Amino acid sequence: MPSAVLLLPAAGLVRGACLDAAYREVPNRIPLGMAAAWLAALALWPPGWSVAGASAAAAAVVLGAGFVFFAAGLMGGGDAKLMAATALWLTPAEAAAFVMATFLAGGVLALAALAAGRLPLPARGPLARLRALDAGAGRGLPYGVAVAAGGLFVLGGKAGILGL
Numbered sequence: 001m002p003s004a005v006l007l008l009p010a011a012g013l014v015r016g017a018c019l020d021a022a023y024r025e026v027p028n029r030i031p032l033g034m035a036a037a038w039l040a041a042l043a044l045w046p047p048g049w050s051v052a053g054a055s056a057a058a059a060a061v062v063l064g065a066g067f068v069f070f071a072a073g074l075m076g077g078g079d080a081k082l083m084a085a086t087a088l089w090l091t092p093a094e095a096a097a098f099v100m101a102t103f104l105a106g107g108v109l110a111l112a113a114l115a116a117g118r119l120p121l122p123a124r125g126p127l128a129r130l131r132a133l134d135a136g137a138g139r140g141l142p143y144g145v146a147v148a149a150g151g152l153f154v155l156g157g158k159a160g161i162l163g164l
Helices: 003-023 029-044 049-071 077-088 092-118 126-133 143-158
Strands: none
Touching: 003 029, 003 077, 003 143, 029 049, 029 077, 049 077, 049 092, 077 092, 077 143, 092 143
8 A cells, every 4th residue: 555545544633633622522524534545445555455354353442442441431432433443544563553652642632731721821822722632621631632643653654754
């Protein structure tokens, strides 16, 4: 599969992160579009269907784990679906690295939210957006941002952009 094809899931991740940051929701059309693009990519580029089973199994495991976190109130359902749709594009080993990178990015996001709640931030300008990360607002963290960070990191390595 050409590296340029990985721009499809990357675009879905960026869109999902932006919507989650703005509205605390990842619409179903984002992970569904990523899954449809994955099916199209399998049909058009080798190795295609020969690796589809392993990727689908990894995505199923990620989705199951995501819904455990959702049931515990630790993650939104849209975030879990976004993670699973991203895992479709990865091998099982890459999916494991993606989950780890996502959880690390989530920790950074949580620390940023804590810091944003304790630091005086300007009412306007780029730093004012940090106020949106305030978990104390009762709306939770926009975890789609962490999912996108983890996914873009692993997809960048897969595409050879990061030299991983």
